[in-house]
Amino acid sequence: MERIFLDHASVTPVDARVLRFAEPYLAGGYGNPSSLHSVGLEARRAIEDARVNVAALINAEKEKTILFTSGATEANNLAIKGAALRNIGKGKKVVSSAIEHMSVLNPMKDLQKNEFEFTTVPVDSSGIVDLEKLEDSLTKETSVTSIMYANNEIGTIEPIREISEIVHEKGLYLHVDATAAAGRIPIDVQADGIDLLTLSSNDMYGPQGAGALYVKTGVRIQPVLPGGGQERGLRSGTENIFAIAGMGEAARIAREEMGAESARLSEMRDNLIEEILKIEETYLTGHRTKRLPHHASFRFSHIEGESILLLMDAQGIQVSTGSACSSKTLEPSHVLLAIGLKHEEAHGSMVLTLGRSNTVEQVSRVVDAVNEMVDKLRKISSLGKE
């Protein structure tokens, strides 16, 4: 049975071209980039080349605005804690949307232990941040506001430029987690008005173990990992050259191929959405049009997400769900609850995220599998029989 991987929001397989490019750096022939001898310089050059490519992907004003980290989680922590603690003189308030990733929400909650006030801004039923409430929640004391570029569970793209205007009108810092969006839709940190932006290597076909934080020229943050002073003193620790070089190459390929690839995937996405919504009592989650090109997410009444995932997997198709049964906390997805779904509705969610390995021919097999799965589970289900 041909495997159809539709869980690219959780991880993107490393692109073969990226692996070929970065492999020599894994073999260890390229020294410590902090060493001044020629071997160290080659390692340094690999990192600087990656910086150029990552900067270009988001149209950063200078290469040196890019700091490499171990991944998006560390970049989010560095942005939020780094900005909040460095600018503590300004005040002790932090703000995010209610649908941020845990690696944004949890550092924010952590700051509450240092007596920071943390406000979450609600979203509407399609996942768009409530701009009025955002404006109301910002004060002069807000040291950092964090809103994601696009959501990984429901695919909704946030109005970042409008958000940036609101935040900058008050003279505050805007951090944007672009983990789900980078490499998939154009991001321009200068035109969008972004102060801090998080990127993840393994969400754009690069190796695990690298992420990046864009820090706009003049924006002040402090390190959360003090040490030997690498990455302009803001992220110490010997660089993971293999992962960073791979991330650079992944960024270069993403930038080059984004236009054609997102057109290809969005057509498949639209077909999936159209066909799957023909199933009774099936609903799209997230925004219909302001949506990542590779992202199709649904909820089905009367059936449960772990069962959905297992039956799809049995047909060779890997999907994800926001059901409580498949989460570590045994709580349904906070994102689905934030868009107003009831617990029992959130349990029946399914997320399909397309990627480079998927083909147009697969769409009909996926649609058939979804139909079969829903039919089977509804026959077993105790709900919806009245």
Added chain:
Amino acid sequence: MAQQIGYSKKVMEHFMNPKNVGTMDDADGHGKVGNPVCGDLMEIFIKVKDDKIEDIRFQTFGCGSAIATSSMVSEMAKGMRLDEAMRITRNDVANELDGLPPVKMHCSNLAADALHEAIKDYKRKKGEIVEEEEKPAGHTCEHNHNHCDTC
């Protein structure tokens, strides 16, 4: 994925091909436990003859183990005397399935309870006085503020 969740082969067999799925219009006893807010709601229908469970059907909204335990308990109880069936425990069901992941033991292993409720319903209908069994410790899936405390 099944391995990741930690389901045995037997759980997957019962999940993929559940036995005794359906409803019964003329059921002698009907039991319903769980709560859709938690993610699990199980119903069991029984037909009784000569104090034995002659036929049994189930309907379950829930995860893989909720469906597998429902199927398993229906297989175990079929043909059994009512007093024997009342003694089937959640652990018995889990054991017959070659075990369940720890997190599922208290959350979606409710099928034995649904069976007991169906038997009690049958006895009540016959006019017998039914003793309420104590709720097993650790799980009742009670809801406060639309939120599942134990699941």
